[in-house]
Amino acid sequence: MSAEFSPFQDRLQDLIAMEMEKLVSLCKRRGFLFQSSEIYGGFGGFWDYGPLGVELKRNVKECWWRDMVTGHDDLGVPAGAPTTYEMTGLDSTIIMNPQIWKVSGHYDLFHDFMVDCRETKKRYRHDQVKGRWVSYQDKPQFFVATAVEENCQPGDVEHRALKFLNLRAKNAADLKWETELVSLVTVKEFSQVLGPDAKTLGTLTEPREFNLMFKTYVGALSGEEGAAFLRPETAQGIFVNFKNVVDSSRVRVPFGIAQVGKSFRNEITPRNFTFRSREFEQMEIEFFCHPNTSREWYQYWRDRRYKWYTDLGLAGERLRLRDHHQDELSHYSCGTADIEYAFPFLAPGEFGELEGIAHRGDFDLRSHMEGKLMRQGDQLVVEMGPDGKPRHRGSGKDLSYYDDLTKERFTPHVIEPSAGADRGTLAFLCEAYKVDTAPDEDGKPTERVFLKLHPRLAPIKAAVFPLVKKDGMPEVAQRIYRELKSHFNVFYDEKGAVGRRYRRQDEIGTPYCITVDSQSLTDGTVTIRDRDTLEQWRIKADDVASEVTKKIRGG
Ligand code: GAP
Numbered sequence: 001m002s003a004e005f006s007p008f009q010d011r012l013q014d015l016i017a018m019e020m021e022k023l024v025s026l027c028k029r030r031g032f033l034f035q036s037s038e039i040y041g042g043f044g045g046f047w048d049y050g051p052l053g054v055e056l057k058r059n060v061k062e063c064w065w066r067d068m069v070t071g072h073d074d075l076g077v078p079a080g081a082p083t084t085y086e087m088t089g090l091d092s093t094i095i096m097n098p099q100i101w102k103v104s105g106h107y108d109l110f111h112d113f114m115v116d117c118r119e120t121k122k123r124y125r126h127d128q129v130k131g132r133w134v135s136y137q138d139k140p141q142f143f144v145a146t147a148v149e150e151n152c153q154p155g156d157v158e159h160r161a162l163k164f165l166n167l168r169a170k171n172a173a174d175l176k177w178e179t180e181l182v183s184l185v186t187v188k189e190f191s192q193v194l195g196p197d198a199k200t201l202g203t204l205t206e207p208r209e210f211n212l213m214f215k216t217y218v219g220a221l222s223g224e225e226g227a228a229f230l231r232p233e234t235a236q237g238i239f240v241n242f243k244n245v246v247d248s249s250r251v252r253v254p255f256g257i258a259q260v261g262k263s264f265r266n267e268i269t270p271r272n273f274t275f276r277s278r279e280f281e282q283m284e285i286e287f288f289c290h291p292n293t294s295r296e297w298y299q300y301w302r303d304r305r306y307k308w309y310t311d312l313g314l315a316g317e318r319l320r321l322r323d324h325h326q327d328e329l330s331h332y333s334c335g336t337a338d339i340e341y342a343f344p345f346l347a348p349g350e351f352g353e354l355e356g357i358a359h360r361g362d363f364d365l366r367s368h369m370e371g372k373l374m375r376q377g378d379q380l381v382v383e384m385g386p387d388g389k390p391r392h393r394g395s396g397k398d399l400s401y402y403d404d405l406t407k408e409r410f411t412p413h414v415i416e417p418s419a420g421a422d423r424g425t426l427a428f429l430c431e432a433y434k435v436d437t438a439p440d441e442d443g444k445p446t447e448r449v450f451l452k453l454h455p456r457l458a459p460i461k462a463a464v465f466p467l468v469k470k471d472g473m474p475e476v477a478q479r480i481y482r483e484l485k486s487h488f489n490v491f492y493d494e495k496g497a498v499g500r501r502y503r504r505q506d507e508i509g510t511p512y513c514i515t516v517d518s519q520s521l522t523d524g525t526v527t528i529r530d531r532d533t534l535e536q537w538r539i540k541a542d543d544v545a546s547e548v549t550k551k552i553r554g555g
Helices: 007-029 051-070 099-104 156-164 169-174 235-239 242-248 291-311 363-370 421-432 473-485 498-507 518-523 541-552
Strands: 033-035 047-049 086-089 111-116 123-125 129-135 142-147 208-211 215-217 227-229 255-264 279-289 319-323 335-341 352-361 373-376 379-382 401-403 408-410 413-420 433-439 445-451 462-466 490-492 512-516 525-530 536-540
Touching: 007 033, 007 421, 007 433, 047 051, 051 086, 051 255, 051 279, 051 291, 051 421, 099 235, 099 363, 129 156, 142 156, 156 169, 235 255, 235 279, 235 363, 235 413, 279 291, 279 421, 291 319, 291 335, 291 352, 291 413, 335 421, 352 363, 352 421, 363 373, 363 379, 363 413, 413 421, 421 433, 445 498, 462 473, 462 498, 473 490, 473 512, 473 518, 473 541, 498 512, 512 541, 518 525, 525 541, 536 541
Parallel strands: 086 255, 462 490, 462 512
Antiparallel strands: 033 047, 111 123, 111 208, 129 142, 215 227, 255 279, 279 413, 319 335, 335 352, 352 413, 373 379, 401 408, 433 445, 512 525, 525 536
């Protein structure tokens, strides 16, 4: 991220922040998202989806399941895939045998480093604090820190440095900036750090490890014997069921197992709406293939998953596919790419992860057979404890695969596209939020806020209105409403001026409004209005269901 901002970028950032605030307020006002436990003051890192939010998020998950699993054609070779493949699903438990997390590496390695501020009692993730070294006259230089996800404005660091030194804005030119924005991870002398919210130097503690798994106790045993964890990812539930799925269904490698469900991480600094929550949902696929073709499958899934987002409307420069550098790869991964979105709450040039696509090799299946693995040179070997036995024992079960056509036995390699349902939902909302000018009911151009959601994602697909509440129009509109209800989610509204009813639907992303007017009573036609183009046309009332269905499917 560049630390140099032009006044234009400053203004742009202000504008973006303002739009984000408006989106957050729309989400609350119209029932997309609420703070969890709000009447008790909320609960950090937990969010509830309201009546419209639940529909939107369900649509995101259902589109994913339909496009990846039930709609997948097992018989054809999809564009870019090396061969045909099969897809199947699973729903495993949230709490599993704790040995799974020891073997997977989560027990030992799934931690973040945190720093605490002794002055403000605030806690930060070490790698999420950035700052600049600055000096002034003969005073020793110091590091002005800021939490990166707090939507820090370009002038914040300068403002805080001036305030700390008791200087005015006109003295800004006297500050000597020694560095651009750099991570706190690069800083060794904590005594010279001005914490993100602190007034004095040296209040941040040294970084400490913090395991992100939520611990719980199962049964009547309250000590370590009964300790278990809420799953931090859905993936392990798939790996430990690999053999069950192979033995109970007729799937053959290559095939994928998909799972959608809750995951829990005790994030140190949950923030940015639902982006970093403590309870969230994942949509994960573990795709099992022959080691010789795993690179090609990795490439296929990387591109396939990127296309899924663009097909649903996340096009343009705010979405990107980024390959990880070698030093960013997890301990198990031999290749990872992230699909990222430039969320409006991030600083200009910053992107947030929507999904990771990882080539995990045979790490997971081997771990669950042999015990927790560690890297030794370019080999994965079982990590030994001081007693010369595996540090964390595997299941001892054979999770290799026998191909009865080639007569070969091998441990499949895994490609893992792992997406966040909440981050996806938030990105679709951010991308959809639009403001334009459209004529109101008197024909006067006024500002219009609308959510340009893909019709497949829209919580309500169509709204049905009688133009006026008399002359038999409500009866006809209600008949159409009931007929559409059996196909998709529809809303009936007869209250207020029709122009206002249109605006209310635009604001929640309803793609089509159907209006019954006096002509409908004589020729059986109604008007359909398109949310994005505002175009209106007449069709037969009996054709509304098929017309809207065709449009939702992109026909
Ligand atoms: N099984 C691999 C895995 O869990 P991850 O990158 O840690 O990989 C996958 O998580 C996805 O889950 C992320 O790309 C993100 O969309 C979502 N995710 C992770 N942590 C999250 C959090 N605290 N809040 C919301 N979504 C989160």
